[in-house]
Amino acid sequence: MSKRHAPATLRNRDAILAVLQRIAPQDGVLLEIASGTGEHAAYMASNLPGPLRxxxxxGDADALSSIDAHAAGNPRILPALLVDVTARKWPIDRAAAMFCANMIHIAPWQASEGLFAGAGRVLTSGAPLVLYGPFKRDGAHTAPSNEAFDASLRSRDPSWGVRCLDSEIAPLAKRHGLVLGEIVPMPANNLSVIFRRR
Ligand SMILES: C[S@@+](CC[C@H](N)C(=O)[O-])C[C@H]1O[C@@H](n2cnc3c(N)ncnc32)[C@H](O)[C@@H]1O
Structure with a gap:
C-alpha cells in the first residue's frame, strides 16, 4: 500500500480541524467524501475526541489504498469505501456527520448534485455537512487568486469550476433538505461551510 501526498493538506489541516472540533459529533460515524490521499482522514481522526469513527x-478506486495506508494503526478510521457521489445508492446508509474538501469545483456539477442528494439520504436529522474549498459569493469571485484558479480549472475541463455558494450551492442544499448554517473564513480565500440536515 503506497501513501500518496497532497501538500495542500498540510497547509489547511489545522484550520479545518478547528472547525471539526467544534462541529463534529462525539459519537457515530463521520463520512468523508473524496478523501483523496487520505491525509485529512488520518490527521482529523487522530485529533478529534472519541468514540467518533x-x-x-x-470515487476513484485507485485512491483507496493510499487512504488505508495513511489510516493504518488508527482503529477509529474505517476501511476506505468506494463512494461515487453521483451514484443513486451509496454503500453506507447512515452518518452522524459528513465532510468534503476540495471536490465540488474539481468535478462536474453532477458531483455537487450527487453530494447533496446523498447527504439528504444518509445524514440523520440535525447532522452537519462540512464543505471546504473556494466559493464565489453572490456570483462573484472573492479574490483574484480564486478567479485565476477558476479559469485554470475550466481550461482543464469546462465542466469544472468554482461554485457560487449563494446562487448554486445553498439552493441545491435546500432542495435536498439541508440548511445553510455557519460560514467560516479559512486561510487562502477558502471557506468552511456548515450545512445541517433538517
Ligand atoms: C482535489 S482532490 C481533493 C482530495 C481531498 N479531499 C483533499 O482536500 O486533499 C478531489 C477528489 O475528489 C474525488 N472525486 C471526484 N469526483 C468524485 C465523485 N463523483 N465521487 C467521489 N469522489 C470524487 C477525486 O477522486 C479526488 O480524490
Missing amino acids: WQPSD
Missing part, C-alpha cells in the same frame, strides 16, 4: 471514501 471516521469513514473515508473516494
Whole structure:
C-alpha cells in the first residue's frame, strides 16, 4: 500500500480541524467524501475526541489504498469505501456527520448534485455537512487568486469550476433538505461551510 501526498493538506489541516472540533459529533460515524490521499482522514481522526469513527471514501478506486495506508494503526478510521457521489445508492446508509474538501469545483456539477442528494439520504436529522474549498459569493469571485484558479480549472475541463455558494450551492442544499448554517473564513480565500440536515 503506497501513501500518496497532497501538500495542500498540510497547509489547511489545522484550520479545518478547528472547525471539526467544534462541529463534529462525539459519537457515530463521520463520512468523508473524496478523501483523496487520505491525509485529512488520518490527521482529523487522530485529533478529534472519541468514540467518533471516521469513514473515508473516494470515487476513484485507485485512491483507496493510499487512504488505508495513511489510516493504518488508527482503529477509529474505517476501511476506505468506494463512494461515487453521483451514484443513486451509496454503500453506507447512515452518518452522524459528513465532510468534503476540495471536490465540488474539481468535478462536474453532477458531483455537487450527487453530494447533496446523498447527504439528504444518509445524514440523520440535525447532522452537519462540512464543505471546504473556494466559493464565489453572490456570483462573484472573492479574490483574484480564486478567479485565476477558476479559469485554470475550466481550461482543464469546462465542466469544472468554482461554485457560487449563494446562487448554486445553498439552493441545491435546500432542495435536498439541508440548511445553510455557519460560514467560516479559512486561510487562502477558502471557506468552511456548515450545512445541517433538517
Ligand atoms: C482535489 S482532490 C481533493 C482530495 C481531498 N479531499 C483533499 O482536500 O486533499 C478531489 C477528489 O475528489 C474525488 N472525486 C471526484 N469526483 C468524485 C465523485 N463523483 N465521487 C467521489 N469522489 C470524487 C477525486 O477522486 C479526488 O480524490
